[in-house]
Amino acid sequence: MSTPDFIRDLRASAGHQLLWLPGVTAVVLDDEGRVLLGRRSDNGRWSLIGGIPEPGEQPAACAVREVEEETAVRCVVERLVLVQALKPVTYDNGDVCQFMDITFRCRAVGGEARVNDDESLEVGWFAVDALPEIGEFGQARVKQALSDAPAWFDPAASL
Numbered sequence: 001m002s003t004p005d006f007i008r009d010l011r012a013s014a015g016h017q018l019l020w021l022p023g024v025t026a027v028v029l030d031d032e033g034r035v036l037l038g039r040r041s042d043n044g045r046w047s048l049i050g051g052i053p054e055p056g057e058q059p060a061a062c063a064v065r066e067v068e069e070e071t072a073v074r075c076v077v078e079r080l081v082l083v084q085a086l087k088p089v090t091y092d093n094g095d096v097c098q099f100m101d102i103t104f105r106c107r108a109v110g111g112e113a114r115v116n117d118d119e120s121l122e123v124g125w126f127a128v129d130a131l132p133e134i135g136e137f138g139q140a141r142v143k144q145a146l147s148d149a150p151a152w153f154d155p156a157a158s159l
Contacts, residue, residue, distance in 0.1 A: 002119060004052055016094040023086075023099035025050040026063040027145035028075050028106045034127055035142055036113060037134065038070055038120035046132040048141060050101075059102045067106065071123045072116040075106040081145045082152035105145040 010019060026049045028036035037046045051066035053059055060077040067075050081103040088098040113123045126132065128142065144152050 002117075004054060006055055007052070011095065016096060018088060018096045018098060020098050020100070022053050022059065023050060023101045024053060024059050024063045024066065025101055025103040025141055026067050026075065026077075026106045027081060027103065027141050028067055028071075028073060028108055029145070030108045030125055032125075032127075034125040035131060036067070036071060036073060036108065037124060037126055037132065037138075038115075039122040041119055041121050044121065046134050046138075048103075048134065048138050060104055063104045063106060068111065068116070070117055070119050072111045072114050073108050074110040075108050077104045077106050079105050080151040081105050081141060084152070084154065103141045103145070 007019065007021070026036075028049065030036070036049060038049055039046050049063075049067050049070050051062060051070075053062035057065075063077055064075055067073055082101070083103075084101050086099045086101055088096055090096050113125055115121070115123050128146065131138075131142070134142070
């Protein structure tokens with residue numbers, strides 16, 4: 001994944017220490033109920049589309065921007081799906097990040113799905129019952145996005 005310039009600037013002074021960052025994930029559905037996925041160029045795995053908001057950028061606007069930048073699909077945000085603090089991740093270069101993931105259900109409104117930047121090897125629409133392996137992270141978000149349940153959060157955190 002491409003590292004935003006503002007994070008490169010932070011790393012210049014923070015080194016590899018933990019950075020706490022917002023992240024967004026988009027569960028994009030088309031009129032047939034299919035899910036938009038990209039096969040990531042950094043690890044070769046299929047995943048939901050996501051990214052890091054620029055400073056001052058609203059999370060929903062980031063989701064829309066990331067989907068179009070990565071897949072050429074235009075979408076609108078329909079609702080908040082979940083908010084979750086993820087476990088810290090250590091990258092190959094030693095950088096450590098921890099993300100607050102904000103996931104949105106989005107509806108495709110235009111564009112043709114295609115690889116639109118260097119972050120994806122492939123892009124495609126998949127029926128919910130025929131998704132490639134997307135791991136527990138992706139499966140939980142798709143399931144929550146397809147339900148009519150309110151936005152998920154860790155209830156233990158609110159005690």
